[in-house]
Amino acid sequence: MPLLSVQDLKIHFPVRGGWLGRATDVIKAVDKVSFDVEEGCTVGLVGESGSGKSTVARALLKLTPATSGSVTYLGRDILPMTEAEFRPLRKDMQMVFQDPIGSLNPRMTVESILGEPLEIHAKEMNREARREVSAGLLKKVGLPEDALHRYPHEFSGGQRQRIGIARALAVKPRFLICDEPVSALDVSVQAQILNLLKDIQAELDLTLLFIAHDLAVVRHMSDHIVVMHHGKVVEQGDADELCENPRHDYTRKLLDAVPELI
Numbered sequence: 001m002p003l004l005s006v007q008d009l010k011i012h013f014p015v016r017g018g019w020l021g022r023a024t025d026v027i028k029a030v031d032k033v034s035f036d037v038e039e040g041c042t043v044g045l046v047g048e049s050g051s052g053k054s055t056v057a058r059a060l061l062k063l064t065p066a067t068s069g070s071v072t073y074l075g076r077d078i079l080p081m082t083e084a085e086f087r088p089l090r091k092d093m094q095m096v097f098q099d100p101i102g103s104l105n106p107r108m109t110v111e112s113i114l115g116e117p118l119e120i121h122a123k124e125m126n127r128e129a130r131r132e133v134s135a136g137l138l139k140k141v142g143l144p145e146d147a148l149h150r151y152p153h154e155f156s157g158g159q160r161q162r163i164g165i166a167r168a169l170a171v172k173p174r175f176l177i178c179d180e181p182v183s184a185l186d187v188s189v190q191a192q193i194l195n196l197l198k199d200i201q202a203e204l205d206l207t208l209l210f211i212a213h214d215l216a217v218v219r220h221m222s223d224h225i226v227v228m229h230h231g232k233v234v235e236q237g238d239a240d241e242l243c244e245n246p247r248h249d250y251t252r253k254l255l256d257a258v259p260e261l262i
């Protein structure tokens with residue numbers, strides 16, 4: 001049984017504008033998308049801006065309601081679940097965002113940022129225990145312990161993404177959704193963050209959904225790749241096979257956009 005199975009997922013948004021702001025049309029942001037994520041593997045979701053990748057990610061965490069279809073996690077369809085039913089799974093499924101500065105509260109120290117998910121999901125921990133866990137998380141992502149007392153703006157983009165990853169790991173998730181985790185970073189820093197994610201995945205036995213618009217980055221990270229275009233899956237398969245023998249013109253176009261290494 002796959003850890004996560006997405007079947008015929010549709011997410012349509014009404015376009016308002018007609019008489020009295022009535023819905024006149026729909027945007028098919030996600031249109032009959034299906035893919036599986038096996039435990040311990042990385043599935044890459046690739047496509048240009050607007051292809052529907054983030055909308056899929058948000059639906060997996062029930063942040064955006066689905067129009068139809070199913071999302072099965074550990075054999076249970078999460079879409080009909082109430083918030084209370086979903087809460088334990090929310091702990092299991094964590095997200096790393098594209099923009100680390102936008103997703104880290106600038107008024108909170110790193111200690112508070114890392115302690116917050118523990119306050120929510122590990123209520124039995126006192127402040128001392130939370131600080132100890134947070135210091136361990138910083139070490140895991142390659143930051144010094146004194147970072148605990150500093151604020152997000154005091155770090156570089158790459159370091160902030162390390163903090164974002166540490167926050168996602170705080171509650172010991174099994175499944176990590178990384179939505180364009182390196183596209184806001186300098187090229188020189190991107191490889192460091194990608195390698196960190198790979199090392200952490202191996203160490204903690206994590207399953208990853210890795211979302212990006214850059215097929216080279218997605219191939220580097222993934223076992224299986226799902227190519228999205230205008231809300232639909234146009235092709236999916238083994239990462240190397242798909243990149244070496246693309247069957248769809250759109251996949252070829254994405255491959256052509258990958259810069260040649262000189």
Ligand SMILES: Nc1ncnc2c1ncn2[C@@H]1O[C@H](COP(=O)(O)OP(=O)(O)OP(=O)(O)O)[C@@H](O)[C@H]1O
Nearest residue numbers: 013027029047048049050051052053054055056180
């Ligand atoms: N809440 C919303 N209401 C209306 N339209 C939306 C909403 N969220 C997303 N969309 C539309 O759905 C489509 C897919 O957007 P989405 O952000 O999922 O694409 P993406 O592939 O992740 O692109 P990017 O990498 O630029 O975020 C776009 O046309 C977008 O404008």
